[in-house]
Amino acid sequence: KETIVWRQADSSKVYMADLESALHYTLRVEVAKFPVLDGDKLTALKKYVHVLAKFFPARPFVKNLLLAMDSWLQNVTENQISYSDFENVLNNRGSGLEAVLMANTTWVWCQGSEPQFRGFPCSLWTLFHVLTAQSVRSDGRPVQDEDAVDILGAMRSYVKNFFGCEECAKHFEGMASKSMGNVSTQDEAIEWLWDRHNKVNARLAGEKSEDPRFPKLQWPTPDLCPLCQREKDGELYWDVSEVRHYLKAHYGKENIVNDYLE
Numbered sequence: 734k735e736t737i738v739w740r741q742a743d744s745s746k747v748y749m750a751d752l753e754s755a756l757h758y759t760l761r762v763e764v765a766k767f768p769v770l771d772g773d774k775l776t777a778l779k780k781y782v783h784v785l786a787k788f789f790p791a792r793p794f795v796k797n798l799l800l801a802m803d804s805w806l807q808n809v810t811e812n813q814i815s816y817s818d819f820e821n822v823l824n825n826r827g828s829g830l831e832a833v834l835m836a837n838t839t840w841v842w843c844q845g846s847e848p849q850f851r852g853f854p855c856s857l858w859t860l861f862h863v864l865t866a867q868s869v870r871s872d873g874r875p876v877q878d879e880d881a882v883d884i885l886g887a888m889r890s891y892v893k894n895f896f897g898c899e900e901c902a903k904h905f906e907g908m909a910s911k912s913m914g915n916v917s918t919q920d921e922a923i924e925w926l927w928d929r930h931n932k933v934n935a936r937l938a939g940e941k942s943e944d945p946r947f948p949k950l951q952w953p954t955p956d957l958c959p960l961c962q963r964e965k966d967g968e969l970y971w972d973v974s975e976v977r978h979y980l981k982a983h984y985g986k987e988n989i990v991n992d993y994l995e
């Protein structure tokens with residue numbers, strides 16, 4: 734049996750190692766399953782990399798890489814590309830810029846108590862919560878409401894075209910097709926993703942995919958955000974404006990830590 738090196742993690746922090754691991758896994762594992770990228774897949778990849786370049790609060794050399802990948806993809810005029818051409822850009826062959834992406838995954842908050850638990854799906858949720866919650870774009874300008882709509886759209890098309898868990902993708906697309914179109918502001922985008930993620934948590938609670946060490950709860954739990962849930966006539970309800978405030982702080986740039994990164 735594989736021995737697990739346990740990484741201490743604080744539930745109130747967001748770990749850059751999880752986020753960069755999500756970048757590695759999406760771009761080098763999931764997208765790599767398609768030797769030729771065309772049609773919806775090429776569009777989905779372009780959108781995904783574009784929102785990463787614009788909104789991911791990256792370390793400087795990761796930001797260089799995202800910008801290089803985005804401008805390469807935006808300049809593609811053919812209606813298909815090969816994964817290996819994309820991979821050359823991803824691996825930064827010959828640009829001379831200091832731009833690298835980690836070569837493997839290092840799960841920290843997303844580490845499961847057994848290898849089959851958590852990991853990538855946890856990091857994909859985390860990545861998109863982070864993207865929707867930023868107040869400043871990577872070029873320093875303030876995030877606009879349209880930006881948040883683009884971020885959700887990029888998540889939707891990534892999940893539909895590349896997410897390896899097909900059942901998950903189907904469920905997510907079901908939720909997206911019902912209500913994602915009603916989202917028009919950043920606050921609504923933050924709230925939509927939080928609410929749908931909690932619906933998924935509720936559906937999966939007690940299933941065999943649940944890591945016993947990380948039970949599926951409605952989030953944020955009172956220990957993380959005491960003001961997010963309130964009680965009226967014996968009933969608990971969410972104070973949505975507190976929840977939004979908490980999500981912006983929790984998934985904001987200032988709360989992302991670089992522990993366990995080289």
Ligand code: FAD
Pocket residue numbers: 843850851852854855856857858859862892898900901902904905926927928929930931933934937942943944947948949951952953
């Ligand atoms: P996750 O649910 O992955 O959450 C990661 C972290 O995000 C949590 O630890 C917590 O810190 C935080 N968090 C939790 N809830 C919220 C919230 N509401 N808002 C903001 N932050 C929150 N698995 C299935 O078996 N069936 C499915 O249909 C399915 N659909 C999925 C659809 C998508 C789009 C994704 C990304 C994953 C899906 N999964 C599905 C996987 C599943 O949701 C979990 O990601 C996986 O089981 C790992 O769970 P986890 O305990 O690490 O927490």
